[in-house]
Amino acid sequence: MLKAQIVPVTAFEQNCSIIWCDETMEAAFVDPGGDADKLLDVAKKLGVTLKKIFLTHGHLDHAGGAQQIREQLGLPVIGPHRDDKFWLDQIEEHAANYRMPGLRCVEPDEWLNDGDEVTIGNITLKVLHTPGHTPGHVVFFEPTHKVAFVGDVLFKGSIGRTDFPRGNHQDLLDAITQKLWPLGNDVTFVPGHGPLSTFGAERQSNPYVSDRAMAAG
Numbered sequence: 001m002l003k004a005q006i007v008p009v010t011a012f013e014q015n016c017s018i019i020w021c022d023e024t025m026e027a028a029f030v031d032p033g034g035d036a037d038k039l040l041d042v043a044k045k046l047g048v049t050l051k052k053i054f055l056t057h058g059h060l061d062h063a064g065g066a067q068q069i070r071e072q073l074g075l076p077v078i079g080p081h082r083d084d085k086f087w088l089d090q091i092e093e094h095a096a097n098y099r100m101p102g103l104r105c106v107e108p109d110e111w112l113n114d115g116d117e118v119t120i121g122n123i124t125l126k127v128l129h130t131p132g133h134t135p136g137h138v139v140f141f142e143p144t145h146k147v148a149f150v151g152d153v154l155f156k157g158s159i160g161r162t163d164f165p166r167g168n169h170q171d172l173l174d175a176i177t178q179k180l181w182p183l184g185n186d187v188t189f190v191p192g193h194g195p196l197s198t199f200g201a202e203r204q205s206n207p208y209v210s211d212r213a214m215a216a217g
Contacts (some may be wrong), residue, residue: 002036002123010034011059012175014192017149020048021121026050028120030149031062034103036069055079056151057137058087059171060094064103074110081129086090112138132172133160148189156197159208177207
């Protein structure tokens with residue numbers, strides 16, 4: 001059974017998720033954006049064995065702690081899609097601009113594509129390529145428990161910014177409505193920032209991508 005613990009990291013309060021299989025107690029970080037020592041301490045207290053690092057996209061607050069953790073524990077970094085390489089290569093530059101020392105550039109051990117699968121213990125997550133916020137953004141979906149780790153694609157009451165380099169607003173809308181909505185209204189999603197919600201709730205009330213908003217558009 002999939003278990004998850006959300007740990008906000010960095011000044012951006014980014015939701016890093018520690019996910020694990022309660023049968024094997026093998027675990028992964030999803031988007032360890034920083035505060036690596038804090039994340040490792042929480043994982044130790046949970047009693048899990050860390051095996052992998054999953055990245056939804058290349059922004060510093062989602063990927064900036066991955067290199068430190070990889071060096072300390074020897075974990076593979078998996079994801080995002082290769083189109084986010086330019087973001088991963090600029091983490092240290094952007095961290096300096098935001099005065100966030102300690103965040104590091106990282107080169108994934110494995111790039112992900114739409115339709116791929118990743119595993120942790122006995123848990124399998126499906127990979128969806130969801131560009132728009134960044135060109136190489138991916139979402140991790142676990143169908144048995146109907147939970148999705150969506151990074152900065154979708155938030156409770158909002159959607160991801162598309163004014164960054166190589167962002168695209170229409171691509172983001174298409175990713176949400178064509179990739180996420182078909183997974184089901186009862187899917188709970190963990191966004192990169194802020195509280196959890198469900199796809200069904202956002203289809204009803206999200207001012208950017210509700211069914212009503214999309215029909216009006």
